[in-house]
Amino acid sequence: MSGMNGTNEYYPSLLRGLWALTVRELKKWLKDPVMVLMLVLQPLIWMGLLGKSMNINAIFSAGSLSGVTIPDIYIPGSYLIPPVSGTLVIPGSFITQQLQQAFSDLGAKVMQSAFGVTDYFSYMAVGIVSMIVVMTTMFSGMSIVWDRRLGFLNKVMSTPVSRAAIIFSKVLNGTLRAIFQATVILALAYLLGLQLSPTFTLLNLLGIYAAIFLVGAGLSSVFIAFSLRSTRMERPMQIINLVMMPLMFASNIFFPISLMPEWMQVVAKVNPLSHLTDAVRQLTILPLDGTALMLDFVYLGIFASVLSAIGIVLSWKYLTK
8 A cells, every 4th residue: 555655656746747748848849840940930031021121221321312313502692691793503413422421320320329229130130039939938828729639638637747747848848949949040130140239148148048938937827828728729829819919019029119109108118028128139239238137027027927826826727627
């Protein structure tokens, strides 16, 4: 009888169950190379097409005046001080040349003032990391729907594996996938022209991973709780489509908060993706502001704690029914 009550044999530890289920999730993901490729290609297309096509610097550059023809200006001598005889002629080519000189570095100054960097690609490429976190963590909850439909979830629940291990394995799988994809995207962005700040070091990657983990844990926990109540794939997809777009565009992923309408600024400032994006930008392309970075991590920590608690409580409730 004592052997039947052996803790290690019949009641495996939380860490052992967590490790086994997490490895299963990662193997299932890595065994589908098409899915891995698509998850990397999609943000790469966003960077390559949107990031490079929206060349905001060109709007305020000398090249924007290349097709502009300015006529000669004639100023009667009587309008000059002091008056002179005849008419003063200012060639249009001279005016165009002066404007081109004035616009030569205006684009970089406008970008630096509005976006904090001198090129839009660097600004948006870092924002893509936040987009990856949202997409990956949201879709990670959908795998539990398949586990339920294929009967795997019921089989796991019939074993001594802790219910917490089932929940945490899904959360950990989503965050690890998001960290992996973010690393790949940052490396590709660097090859495409991402301009890192002088304060960037490889140690900054640890801060980036920590910020991604906090947001990923919070979002994964909530979406897993929602997905546990679903028996059809359509419902999680509807929730994802409803939530993902407002989270992305009501944040500073593509545009600075300070230039948004006032009502949207209120929404963007409480959006966790704005704080995640700001933290990643602080650690990559912007001069490091310790106070701002600390505030971002405090907010993300509170966000992760609250949403993880809600998601885990709901998930535990659904799993024990």
